[in-house]
Amino acid sequence: MEGLTTLQKVSVFIIPVLLAITVHEAAHGWMANRLGDSTAKMLGRVTINPLRHIDPIGTVLVPLLTMLTGFVFGWAKPVPVNWRQLNHPRRDMALVALAGPMVNLIMAVIWALLIQAGVFLAPVSSWIAMPLILMGGAGILINTILMVLNLLPILPLDGGRVLNSLLPGKLSLVFSKLEPYGLIIIVLLLVTGTLGAILSPAANFVFGLLPLPKDQIQLLIRFLLY
Numbered sequence: 001m002e003g004l005t006t007l008q009k010v011s012v013f014i015i016p017v018l019l020a021i022t023v024h025e026a027a028h029g030w031m032a033n034r035l036g037d038s039t040a041k042m043l044g045r046v047t048i049n050p051l052r053h054i055d056p057i058g059t060v061l062v063p064l065l066t067m068l069t070g071f072v073f074g075w076a077k078p079v080p081v082n083w084r085q086l087n088h089p090r091r092d093m094a095l096v097a098l099a100g101p102m103v104n105l106i107m108a109v110i111w112a113l114l115i116q117a118g119v120f121l122a123p124v125s126s127w128i129a130m131p132l133i134l135m136g137g138a139g140i141l142i143n144t145i146l147m148v149l150n151l152l153p154i155l156p157l158d159g160g161r162v163l164n165s166l167l168p169g170k171l172s173l174v175f176s177k178l179e180p181y182g183l184i185i186i187v188l189l190l191v192t193g194t195l196g197a198i199l200s201p202a203a204n205f206v207f208g209l210l211p212l213p214k215d216q217i218q219l220l221i222r223f224l225l226y
Contacts, residue, residue, distance in 0.1 A: 003226065004134075012131075012224065016139035017063045020107060020146050021076040022053040024100040029079040031099035035092040037085040045079045053077055063142075078156070090165045097161035104147035105206070111139030112210040115220075137220035140210065148202040149195075154186065155179035 004012065026048055029040030040046055045053065054060065058075035086092035118132030151159040156179050164172050189195035207214040 004224065009224065012134045013063070013138045013142070016111065016135055016142050018050045018054075018059070019048070020104060020139070020142045021059050021063075022050040023048050023103055023107060024146060024150075025053045025076045025079045027099040027103040028081065028096055031096045032079070032081045032086070032092075035095060036087040037082050039082045039085070040079045043080065053079075094162045094165035097158040097165075100158050101147040101150050104143040104150075105209075108140050108143040108147070108206065109210055111136040111143065112212045112217075114139070115212060133220070134224065137217070137224050140207070140212075140217055141221050141224065144203045144206045145199065148199050148206065151202075152186075152198070155182045157182065157186075 026046055029046040032039070033041045033046055050059070053076040055075060055077045058077075062075075081093070081096055083089045083093050086096070114132050115136035118129040118136060121132070122129040150157050151162075153159045153163040155161070155164065155176065160175075160179070160182065164175050167175055186195065189198070204214065204218075207217045210217065
């Protein structure tokens with residue numbers, strides 16, 4: 001099978017990328033609303049409508065550019081959370097943070113099931129089967145990366161929020177002061193290759209949790225990226 005053109009790659013990735021990023025943010029808002037903070041709901045951010053979450057650079061430009069390098073990366077507009085309105089601020093902040101990565105895991109499972117549906121339909125109609133299989137692979141890739149990346153214990157990532165909620169008061173205050181440098185840390189990890197070395201084993205672990213053989217997932221992703 002020949003590789004995909006750039007236009008074909010964009011067509012395959014655009015829906016999975018938009019869903020992965022926007023549903024991730026909507027999950028934060030939904031959990032915050034369940035736990036006492038209605039800020040995101042009042043601002044219309046508890047929705048899967050991507051127009052409410054899109055950041056022109058982080059949701060469109062960066063994913064398209066990084067997709068061509070083999071490492072898909074991006075972000076949406078952060079959902080505002082007023083931690084003071086949460087029922088149990090420190091505990092609930094961790095739950096709000098975890099909601100995003102957990103919904104990415106759920107979406108990865110759904111995309112894996114769609115791949116299975118595509119394989120089942122392949123003898124009947126390749127026109128339906130191939131988009132399902134290819135978008136399924138893209139959906140697994142972007143949701144897995146978004147999940148494991150956000151679980152890194154670096155502020156402002158979700159894993160950083162969880163760690164901050166678990167630290168004792170004084171240590172939490174010190175850790176919070178590192179947030180302005182979080183993006184710089186992530187970029188340094190990326191350009192040095194350390195980020196890929198950290199994420200690859202975690203991504204492979206997630207692949208093993210999905211209802212598809214891990215080697216098939218890896219083969220499909222390699223085809224999509226190269």
